[in-house]
Amino acid sequence: MRFAAPLSGIMVLLALGGLLQFAIQMDFISVYVLPLPSDILASLPRLVAEEGVLGRFATTAGETLAAGLLALLVGLPMGLLLHRSLRMRAAFEPWVAALAAAPLILAYPLFLVLFGRSPATIVVIGFISALPPVVLKTIEGFAATRRVLLNVGRSLRLTPGQEFRKILFPAAIPQIFVGLRLALVFGLINVVGVEFLINLGGLGQLINDLAERYDLPGTWGGILCVVLVSIAFFTVLDGCERWLRRRA
Amino acid sequence: MNALLRVEQVSKHFGTRENGVTAVDRVSFGVAQGEFVSVIGPSGCGKSTLFHMIGGLVAATEGRIDVEGDAIRAPHPAIGMVFQEESCFPWRNVVDNVAFPLELQGMARAERHERARHFIDMVGLHGFERNQPSELSGGMRQRVSIARTLASQPRILLMDEPFAALDEQTRLLLGDKVLQIQQELSQTTLLITHSITEAVQLSDRILVMSFRPGRIKREIVVDLPRPRTSDAVVSPAFGAYVADIWNDLRQEATLGLAAADRRRTSAA
Numbered sequence: 001m002r003f004a005a006p007l008s009g010i011m012v013l014l015a016l017g018g019l020l021q022f023a024i025q026m027d028f029i030s031v032y033v034l035p036l037p038s039d040i041l042a043s044l045p046r047l048v049a050e051e052g053v054l055g056r057f058a059t060t061a062g063e064t065l066a067a068g069l070l071a072l073l074v075g076l077p078m079g080l081l082l083h084r085s086l087r088m089r090a091a092f093e094p095w096v097a098a099l100a101a102a103p104l105i106l107a108y109p110l111f112l113v114l115f116g117r118s119p120a121t122i123v124v125i126g127f128i129s130a131l132p133p134v135v136l137k138t139i140e141g142f143a144a145t146r147r148v149l150l151n152v153g154r155s156l157r158l159t160p161g162q163e164f165r166k167i168l169f170p171a172a173i174p175q176i177f178v179g180l181r182l183a184l185v186f187g188l189i190n191v192v193g194v195e196f197l198i199n200l201g202g203l204g205q206l207i208n209d210l211a212e213r214y215d216l217p218g219t220w221g222g223i224l225c226v227v228l229v230s231i232a233f234f235t236v237l238d239g240c241e242r243w244l245r246r247r248a
Numbered sequence: 249m250n251a252l253l254r255v256e257q258v259s260k261h262f263g264t265r266e267n268g269v270t271a272v273d274r275v276s277f278g279v280a281q282g283e284f285v286s287v288i289g290p291s292g293c294g295k296s297t298l299f300h301m302i303g304g305l306v307a308a309t310e311g312r313i314d315v316e317g318d319a320i321r322a323p324h325p326a327i328g329m330v331f332q333e334e335s336c337f338p339w340r341n342v343v344d345n346v347a348f349p350l351e352l353q354g355m356a357r358a359e360r361h362e363r364a365r366h367f368i369d370m371v372g373l374h375g376f377e378r379n380q381p382s383e384l385s386g387g388m389r390q391r392v393s394i395a396r397t398l399a400s401q402p403r404i405l406l407m408d409e410p411f412a413a414l415d416e417q418t419r420l421l422l423g424d425k426v427l428q429i430q431q432e433l434s435q436t437t438l439l440i441t442h443s444i445t446e447a448v449q450l451s452d453r454i455l456v457m458s459f460r461p462g463r464i465k466r467e468i469v470v471d472l473p474r475p476r477t478s479d480a481v482v483s484p485a486f487g488a489y490v491a492d493i494w495n496d497l498r499q500e501a502t503l504g505l506a507a508a509d510r511r512r513t514s515a516a
């Protein structure tokens with residue numbers, strides 16, 4: 001029964017694919033708008049053999065992971081700091097939220113000047129876009145810790161370190177992971193976007209290439225690979241969260 | 249009386265002096281070693297405020313609280329608290345919740361689990377050691393909290409309406425559990441409650457609080473034989489105590505209701 005839900009999800013996806021296939025074959029949708037789903041799937045072996053998609057998958061996933069880890073390393077302490085100090089929170093939380101709304105990717109020329117046409121530029125843009133959800137959700141998680149749980153800790157005379165490790169952090173884990181999921185989505189979108197724009201490394205560049213060659217099934221196949229990156233991250237994150245909750 | 253816990257002329261004001269409430273007004277009493285004392289009063293009379301002050305979580309505005317002469321300014325190691333609200337850690341299973349105070353003391357895992365099991369059995373949760381709090385009923389979760397506090401082996405057990413959210417039958421049965429525990433450990437206990445039957449069933453002494461300002465209006469020594477069980481509830485002597493306390497509380501509860509009505513109409 002554990003697999004019932006994912007299985008029905010896959011069934012629906014297959015059914016939708018079939019429906020599209022049918023609609024395109026009947027010419028309800030032009031092949032120049034959307035290639036046949038079967039052609040998209042058929043393009044995958046070619047992408048692996050000729051376009052080195054596996055290596056590009058690893059590049060994009062690696063850059064996104066680096067951006068996400070940086071966001072975690074910076075965002076978690078920042079969230080804790082803003083949670084601890086009411087004044088700092090009042091001063092900075094609106095700015096962090098504003099940063100989340102900024103279309104940062106449009107500023108890529110600036111980062112190109114700063115970091116050159118290198119993976120560093122991609123990782124930094126990914127990191128900055130991944131940071132706000134980590135900070136905001138971390139604050140939310142700490143702030144939502146029920147007062148009575150903190151009182152239990154106080155009555156048992158926990159040290160500040162113990163209070164963080166044994167109460168505040170475990171209580172905030174679900175929110176922190178919501179923040180991480182959002183961070184990886186934002187990070188991935190920006191990483192692929194910059195790869196596409198500056199034509200450097202990874203799946204973004206491949207999608208750009210294939211689109212310029214009018215290889216539509218290949219382009220969509222590349223996009224499918226980006227989705228696979230995000231599925232891979234979500235699966236790993238789920239595992240991490242469960243492991244952490246058990247250990248708390 | 250040779251009191252283990254002593255509360256002397258303790259008051260608590262919230263807000264400014266001109267514009268605020270006096271939640272607790274010059275309350276004094278003592279609890280002797282091994283004694284079971286209940287504080288009873290209508291909703292909003294300052295019981296939880298008193299509880300938090302004795303627990304050292306909130307400072308009194310005036311007066312002094314001490315454990316054998318040692319003044320309480322912060323949470324005191326002799327006092328174990330059970331809170332009115334649900335207070336299990338939802339990310340820990342039952343045994344790890346109960347073992348929490350022992351874990352803080354640095355006790356090894358196997359040993360603290362064994363100790364925790366002892367207290368889990370005591371509150372009647374044998375067989376639920378590995379369950380998550382979300383899989384338990386509200387009454388069972390409260391018992392987990394009680395077992396956790398007992399595991400820290402406090403000299404004084406301080407409980408704030410631990411069974412308030414439960415129905416009367418469950419409450420009486422849990423009362424039996426508390427009586428058993430009290431007998432087994434000769435646990436000094438201060439119970440805060442708004443249930444008259446609970447107070448009479450469990451206590452050696454009952455302090456009746458008045459509604460705002462919260463003062464101690466009366467003290468009643470419950471002279472029912474021990475060991476007691478919930479069966480005592482049907483005895484005439486029990487009924488007489490309940491009626492007597494209800495007479496006192498009725499006035500206070502009416503005042504409380506009137507205050508609530510005034511708030512409603514002035515808010516409208």
Ligand SMILES: Nc1ncnc2c1ncn2[C@@H]1O[C@H](COP(=O)(O)OP(=O)(O)OP(=O)(O)O)[C@@H](O)[C@H]1O
Nearest residue numbers: 262263269271290291292293294295296297298442
């Ligand atoms: N932090 C606070 N700030 C201001 N007023 C407070 C605060 N805490 C409690 N009060 C007020 O003090 C009074 C007593 O509250 P308290 O929670 O002690 O009542 P209680 O007897 O425990 O009620 P209940 O039986 O409903 O739990 C109430 O009028 C409440 O509004």
Ligand SMILES: [Mg+2]
Nearest residue numbers: 295296297332
């Ligand atoms: Mg209360």
